[in-house]
Amino acid sequence: MNVLRKKNKLQYCFSRYYENQNEGVFVMYRHNSSKQEVQMKTKQCNSVATCACAVAVRAGGDIFLIDLCRSPVLIKHVSCKENILDVRQITPYSYQIYMPLGTMTSVTINNWWGYESTLNLIIYPSVKDIYETQGLCGVLNDNQDDDFMTPSGDVEMDNNVFSISWRIGNEDSYFDSRNHDPDLSQLWDQSSLFCVCIAALNSTTPSSTAIEDQFVPLCSASVSSSCTKEPDVQGTRYQTCNIRTKRSKQSMSIETERILSKHIIGSDVIVHNIVKRSTSNITLEEALYECTRFFNGNCTTSLFENSLPNSNQDSKNSSITNCALDYTYTGNMSLASLHCETYRSEVDEEIRRNSTFREENPQIVESFRAMTCINNCNNHGNCVNGSCICHEQYIEEDCSVSLRDYPVVEDTYGGGLCKKNMDVCCGEIPIYGSRFVKGTTKQNLQKFNIYTNGTIVIENATKVENLTIINPFEAEIYVPCGSKQRRSTSNDNSSIPFVTGTRVSLTNDGTNYGPTQTYYIYDSKCQGAFNSTDGYAFYLLEGTCYIGDACYSEGERDTSDGCRKCLPSSDPYSWSNGCTSGITDSPTTIIISVCVVVLVIAVIIAAIIIFKCCVQKKKRIAGQFDRNATVIMADHTKLDNTLMFCSQQSLRESGRGTE
Incomplete structure (x- = not known):
């Protein structure tokens, strides 16, 4: 400094x-x-x-x-x-x-x-x-x-x-x-x-x-x-x-x-x-000479030094001296343009603050601002009416970025993990890096799914769209958050992904893309993640189920069927029968169960009555046809008819008996 x-x-x-x-x-x-x-x-x-x-x-x-x-x-x-x-x-x-x-x-x-x-x-x-x-x-x-x-x-x-x-x-x-x-x-x-x-x-x-x-x-x-x-x-x-x-x-x-x-x-x-540092020993006098020559030949601001406010000369001398000091330290003139820009910005600020000069010299002010551009367009463009017209393949307001240079991502919000059950889910998420250019930088999105057997399916379709630029080092990309949690009525989980995600790559020219960034979307209620040597790995949390793209805690029931229950020990990816050991708390289930019990009791009582009647009738028949009993018993059809008949006749006789 x-x-x-x-x-x-x-x-x-x-x-x-x-x-x-x-x-x-x-x-x-x-x-x-x-x-x-x-x-x-x-x-x-x-x-x-x-x-x-x-x-x-x-x-x-x-x-x-x-x-x-x-x-x-x-x-x-x-x-x-x-x-x-x-x-x-x-x-x-x-x-x-x-x-x-x-x-x-x-x-x-x-x-x-x-x-x-x-x-x-x-x-x-x-x-x-x-x-x-x-x-x-x-x-x-x-x-x-x-x-x-x-x-x-x-x-x-x-x-x-x-x-x-x-x-x-x-x-x-x-x-x-x-x-x-x-x-x-x-x-x-x-x-x-x-x-x-x-x-x-x-x-x-x-x-x-x-x-x-x-x-x-x-x-x-x-x-x-x-x-x-x-x-x-x-x-x-x-x-x-x-x-x-x-x-x-x-x-x-x-x-x-x-x-x-x-x-x-x-x-x-x-x-x-x-x-x-350069091996040549550059003296301050030599450096001042080189920097003065550079300013007079390359700094457009120097063209106005005789018509600008008096403080202009102080700014120029200060910038030239700084240029010379840096030249003696670095051994090269690479920072000369920086000091030229300092000279321009100081003069521009002085004009902005000096209202008297602006009112008395409107044409000078207009000409100065029309002919001087920030960073002199980095020698990659022409200064026209105070704005840079960049040469082909260069962009930004000062023509400082080449279109061929793809954006670089150095860090991203959440580290690439998006929890869809929390507000850190994907959507618009910040990324940090460089070469983010408003209106130029685009993102290429490609979705993928990961299934419970470890299979990864990448969609062929891609989507290219603009992203939000905060500054050249920070932007916001849009990563779809995935489907919202939904309750499943099916036990078939084979077609439902365990984790979804999006691959994102950035470009400034539509041809040269930077390295792919991967974003995983998962539900932290039942899914865990850890960083392995091959990237993120995901697993089902103990005491939970993942059924139909939704997470359930152990013992949680299906709202559409009270007999279906999350039992991880039985099957963590499908509903288990939760009614085998007792009656559920569902009102409908209770009513049905009571009706079944009453019906069973009624059938048992009726069977007892029928049984008693049949025994008495069989005794009478056995006494009358005792000699032919073996034949009847051998004729199963007749025996069945006799028993059926006995049942019907007994019910009628039983009815008469109660009258």
């Missing part, structure tokens, strides 16, 4: 150049009396230099984070208690964060040697920062003697000692998720949000003699645009200060914690190519 002397009227910030090549988390800016702070994280980015890879902006109970130090990249609000931070997305790789006092932090994600690995940070103070700032950016006042003030209040003349004094530990770092829940004492003082526009109070039509300071609003940044001379804030609002999702706050809080934990555990890694 290089910090340069900047002069603006009577406000000074450092009287000499200095550099910070230390690793760690540092306080860049802190307001003495209000709860505003900007922290920066640095990591070694080549053999000799360090780079900024993360920034955290805090105002009261709100914290916004951009963290490229680890994978996956994070760009999101991590605390949203007051909604007083105004985050603007200028381009997918450029953001402006406005704090309540009007202080603005500009953040640009740089493609260094083809990788999104570093941040360029610029802090623009407001009138309420005068005499109130501290940190690596120094004290903003008219006194050059207190520039290098440490947290203890002492002035340190050694650049390195001064830098290290502002390095903080995990207990104070906003990159540690344990500090993402500010208590009441850290919230913003709401009384300081009152807004007054001095010029509007003096007159509804400001006079031409009114000084520019009258048009500086005494209010938060969110309402400063209502002041007569203040232009509209640039860019589009980057979400709101909440977690953008259809899921419950609880589940997304867990997901945020999971991702943030990856930024705490293990070592920080900046994705880049390690470039050894």
